[in-house]
Amino acid sequence: xxxxxxxxxxxxxxxxxxxxxxxxxxxxxxxxxxxxxxxxxxxxxxxxxxxxxxxxxxxxxxxxxxxxxxxxxxxxxxxxxxxxxxxxxxxxxxxxxxxxxxxxxxxxxxxxxxxxxxxxxxxxxxxxxxxxxxxxxxxxxxxxxxxxxxxxxxxxxxxxxxxxxxxxxxxxxxxxxxxxxxxxxxxxxxxxxxxxxxxxxxxxxxxxxxxxxxxxxxxxxxxxxxxxxxxxxxxxxxxxxxxxxxxxxxxxxxxxxxxxxxxxxxxxxxxxxxxxxxxxxxxxxxxxxxxxxxxxxxxxxxxxxxxxxxxxxxxxxxxxxxxxxxxxxxxxxxxxxxxxxxxxxxx
Numbered sequence: 001x002x003x004x005x006x007x008x009x010x011x012x013x014x015x016x017x018x019x020x021x022x023x024x025x026x027x028x029x030x031x032x033x034x035x036x037x038x039x040x041x042x043x044x045x046x047x048x049x050x051x052x053x054x055x056x057x058x059x060x061x062x063x064x065x066x067x068x069x070x071x072x073x074x075x076x077x078x079x080x081x082x083x084x085x086x087x088x089x090x091x092x093x094x095x096x097x098x099x100x101x102x103x104x105x106x107x108x109x110x111x112x113x114x115x116x117x118x119x120x121x122x123x124x125x126x127x128x129x130x131x132x133x134x135x136x137x138x139x140x141x142x143x144x145x146x147x148x149x150x151x152x153x154x155x156x157x158x159x160x161x162x163x164x165x166x167x168x169x170x171x172x173x174x175x176x177x178x179x180x181x182x183x184x185x186x187x188x189x190x191x192x193x194x195x196x197x198x199x200x201x202x203x204x205x206x207x208x209x210x211x212x213x214x215x216x217x218x219x220x221x222x223x224x225x226x227x228x229x230x231x232x233x234x235x236x237x238x239x240x241x242x243x244x245x246x247x248x249x250x251x252x253x254x255x256x257x258x259x260x261x262x263x264x265x266x267x268x269x270x271x272x273x274x275x276x277x278x279x280x281x282x283x284x285x286x287x288x289x290x291x292x293x294x295x296x297x298x299x300x301x302x303x304x305x306x307x308x309x310x311x312x313x314x315x316x317x318x319x320x321x322x323x324x325x326x327x328x329x330x331x332x333x334x335x336x337x338x339x340x341x342x343x344x345x346x347x
Contacts, residue, residue, distance in 0.1 A: 065155050074232045075145070084140040086126060091117035093132030097183035100165035101141040107132040148179060176224040176231070205308035206270035236305070239264040251313075252334050262287035266318075270310035275318055276325075278303050287318075 075081045083098045084090055092104035093116060108131035109115050117134040119126045128134055147163050149156035150170055160179050161170040173179045186201035202225070204210065209221045222228050229236050239245075247256040251267070266275050266287040273289040279301045292301045319330040331337050 065153060068155055071232050072145070074230070078232060078234045080143040080234060083142045084137050086119035087121065089116055089118050090135050090137070090140060091129065091132035092135060094118070095135060095140075096165070099135070099141050099143065100147060100163070102135050102139070103165050104132075105166060176226045180225045202307055206310045208268065208270070208309040208311050254334075260286075263289075265289050265306045265309070267313045268309050268311070269306040271306050271308035273304060273306050276301075
C-alpha cells in the first residue's frame with residue numbers, strides 16, 4: 001500500500017525522534033551512588049601490665065664427688081692411719097711427725113727419767129714430762145688426708161702438698177720423696193740443738209736398684225718411695241712382683257728349698273745388716289735382716305726392711321764355719337768347701 005506523503009512525513013519524524021532519544025540515552029553518564037564511609041576515631045589506649053620476675057637461670061648439674069671410700073679404708077688400716085699409742089710418743093714433742101697438727105713448737109725434751117710423755121715397755125704407768133705434755137687419744141689427730149692433700153668439700157684433691165702444722169698453710173712439694181722426708185729423717189749424730197735423735201730416714205741404696213745401666217730395655221728401677229710402697233696402705237710390693245724368679249736355676253737351684261725359710265733381702269742386702277731368724281715367733285722363724293739396739297730395757301732385736309740391695313750374694317755371710325745356727329758350710333759362691341788336708345807328720 002502506498003502511504004500518502006503527509007503521513008509519510010509524520011512517520012519519518014517519529015522514527016527520527018526515536019533515534020535521537022536512543023542516542024542521547026547511550027551517551028548519558030551513569031548515575032553514581034554515593035558511598036557512605038564509616039567515620040573511625042582512633043583512640044590511644046595505654047595498657048598497664050604488671051611486672052613479672054625474670055625466670056631464674058638454669059641450675060648447673062652438680063659434679064658428683066669422687067668416691068674415695070676404698071682409699072680411706074686402706075688408710076685407716078695403715079701405719080699412718082693409726083699413729084696413737086702409749087709407747088709411740090703421744091705428746092706435743094713426738095707429735096711433730098706422729099700427729100703434726102698436735103705439735104707444739106714450744107715443747108722441749110725434759111731431764112730423765114721423764115724426758116718424754118710416753119710409756120716404755122718396762123713401765124707400769126705413763127711417764128709425764130714437763131716439756132712435752134701428754135695428748136689423750138680423743139684429742140690425737142694423727143696423719144689424716146689433709147696432711148698430704150689439699151681438701152675440697154671433704155675429699156682430697158689430685159696431687160700432693162704438705163700442711164705446715166704451724167702456719168696451717170699448704171707448702172708445695174716437688175716429688176713424693178720430698179713429702180715423705182718431712183717425717184722420715186734421721187737426726188742421730190747431726191748435733192741438732194733440739195736433741196731429737198731419731199733414725200727414721202730411708203735411703204735407697206745398693207748397686208741393684210741404683211744401677212740404671214742394668215735396666216736398659218727392662219722395667220725402670222724404683223725412684224720414689226711410692227714406686228714400691230702404696231701411699232695409703234704403706235704396704236710394699238714384693239720382689240717377685242717385679243722380678244721373675246726361676247726356681248730351678250736361682251741360687252744354684254736351691255731357691256725352691258729356701259723360698260719359705262728366708263726373705264730375698266736375707267741374701268741380697270747390701271747394707272751390712274745383721275741376718276737371722278725373725279724375732280717375732282709368729283713369723284715362723286723366717287730369716288731376714290735385723291737390727292739389735294741397746295735401750296733402757298736392754299738389748300732388743302727387731303726385723304728391719306733393708307732398702308740397700310745388691311745382685312751378688314756371699315753365701316758365707318751366714319754359712320760360715322762353726323756358725324751358731326748349724327747351717328751347712330758354703331764358700332762365698334755357694335760351693336761346699338774342699339776338706340782341709342790333714343798335715344802328715346814326717347818320721
